[in-house]
Amino acid sequence: MAVNISMPQLGESISEGVISKWLKKPGDWVEKYEPICEVETDKVNAEVPSTISGKIMEILVKEGTKIAVGQIICRILTEEDESVVQNDSHESFMINQRPTTSSEAVSMRSRYSPAVTRLAQEHQIDLNQVKGTGKRGRITRKDVLQYLSNQQATATILEQEPVSQLERMPTSGDQEIPLSHVRRAIADRMVKSKKEIPHAWIMMEADVTGLVELRNQEKKSFQEKEGVPLTFMPFFIKAVVDAIKEFPYVNAVWSNDKVVLKKEINISIAVGTEEALYVPVIHDADSFSIRGLAKKVYQLAKKTRSGSLELSETQGGTFTVNNTGSFGSIASKPIINYPQAVILSFESIVKRPVVVDQMIGIRDMINLCLSLDHRILDGVMVGKFLRRVKQTLESFNPQTVI
Amino acid sequence: MPTISYIEGVTAAIREEMKADERVFVLGEDVGVRGGVFRATAGLYEEFGEDRVLDTPLSESAIAGVAIGAAAYGMRPIAEMQFADFILPAVNQIMSEAARLRYRSNGSWSCPIVIRAPYGGGIHGALYHSQSIESIFAGTPGLKIVAPSTPYDVKGLLKAAIRDDDPVLFLEHKRCYRWIKGEVPEEEYTVPLGKADIKVVGTDVTVITYGLMVHYAKEAAEKLKQEGIHVHLLDLRTLIPLDKEAILEAAAKTGKVLIIHEDNKTGGFGGEISAIIAEEGLFELDAPIQRLCGPDVPAMPYNASLEKEFMISPQKIEKAIRELAEF
Structure with a gap:
């Protein structure tokens, strides 16, 4: 029987992570609870344990790839009947104390209501920039309206100080450092704090x-x-x-x-x-x-x-x-x-x-x-x-x- | 302004209209000497005499039929169904005759009757004294349906209904009769049929309802205000003709709509409101339209715990609003 292993919920505020390293490769045997890969999130690095004993059949996510909680990362073949694919139940491995129901794991971030779609179109808003405060991260109509009023408030300031894209372009001799996951997380959190508080x-x-x-x-x-x-x-x-x-x-x-x-x-x-x-x-x-x-x-x-x-x-x-x-x-x-x-x-x-x-x-x-x-x-x-x-x-x- | 109860609003409206217009008269079971089982017509028999306050046999079909005949003759009858639950024998008269008289006669005749019917649960009335009947009649063009929630509205709307030239089914929530009190002006006024009323102004969730549920929703809204959830409460007051503009405007106000009625969900009037919003207000919506209604079981149970389970309560409303607010 093939069992799908998915990215576990590693903490209440964590919705995604990067597989930093696979500890097993296809064909390897894993015991139940044995770590199969390392995941880097914006909070910590953690190991993902296997939910079952069996042979790694297929690895579906490459190292360095960002994946959402709940996404299937690999398949493990157990010694039982091989024709059935079953999903794991990673609940038992949740590091966080609070159990999360499966519905909570599904993000509503990009499920837009008609009102939100209309507002976004009318005001040409990139919804990726809007913070969702609704259920499971859903962007509510209020969020869009709030975003709009913030935009209007900052628009004047931005107009006065246009940051030339040229200034950001590296010239010869400059060194470009790609953002690590942790650096990106720090940046996001600092901006969020400064912007909102x-x-x-x-x-x-x-x-x-x-x-x-x-x-x-x-x-x-x-x-x-x-x-x-x-x-x-x-x-x-x-x-x-x-x-x-x-x-x-x-x-x-x-x-x-x-x-x-x-x-x-x-x-x-x-x-x-x-x-x-x-x-x-x-x-x-x-x-x-x-x-x-x-x-x-x-x-x-x-x-x-x-x-x-x-x-x-x-x-x-x-x-x-x-x-x-x-x-x-x-x-x-x-x-x-x-x-x-x-x-x-x-x-x-x-x-x-x-x-x-x-x-x-x-x-x-x-x-x-x-x-x-x-x-x-x-x-x-x-x-x-x-x-x-x-x-x-x-x-x-x-x-x-x- | 004096404070009166809901049922006093009913009585006052009938008395004023009977005084003002000789064609107005009352008929129904025990409405005369007894003054009505709920005492809605108390004192009218003494004041206007047996010719204008008629005790009828226990025959709803006859009450409606006599009223329609009298209306055709030029009178303005107010027929009382002792309980809305008992209206079923009169359905043929109401639907096939009263509602169609103007249409059938190509406008030569009209049928200016008011059929008053105390409806709704929460009074330990069990199967035959608790029903909500609006959905039976809501799909009958030619008939107006009114369901007020406050003393001010019930008085003003009943007066408007009596003056209306077409048949009006006037639903009075019996739990409101003595529980709900409110200020009513001493001077003459009417409330126009077909106009909804915003009872609470808010920004987070729109609640659309009528009758007793207005009060329960208000109670829930008060509580939720402390949590920072502001409810926008629309009282329909009249179901037919329905105030579509007010519904669409209220829905657009928050984008999140909760429709509440005590009547059971399937085939209930809430479906109609929901459909109007879906048809004409889709792009204002920020959440699926929700309905909080009585369960689809045959009737109100007698057992107190089960009655409580059946009835919509302020707590159930609060929960439903909170869920929508968090969506």
């Missing part, structure tokens, strides 16, 4: 002299005892988590016509590698001590750099913490990690002369730079939150037990 920016400074002393005092023994280095990151995360507990509205996501306040506090941490940026997630960050956070941050950063993050470790983030100070920045305007409401960057700690009790002293100062989704939050609310983070950071001192 009205970013507002706040900066506060905090005196972390006590924290610096605390870390200097603890870091050696910590490394010996725990086997991981003690960085500032766990302190930052702890301060953020405590402040979220007090001001839960910053832990929210935008969802079309409503704001969803998230119960879980899942902190996304920005981890940069040479070629890309990843945001692994510390789930239930409020259940960790500084010690626990230090280990978690270390593990996630290590896994990110070795490319071995699991899908679940990249999903479900509710608030992003960014350690821009690690490369020397003292101020930044971070782009919100869509669809979250807030991103907070911790900048470099620098010694600066500051006024303390009517005297000038040398203190370790840090800037906290925060971007907020102004649809969800306002300055006053976020200001209170950020002030609490600042207070917590300033309260750390060599007596603090970690």
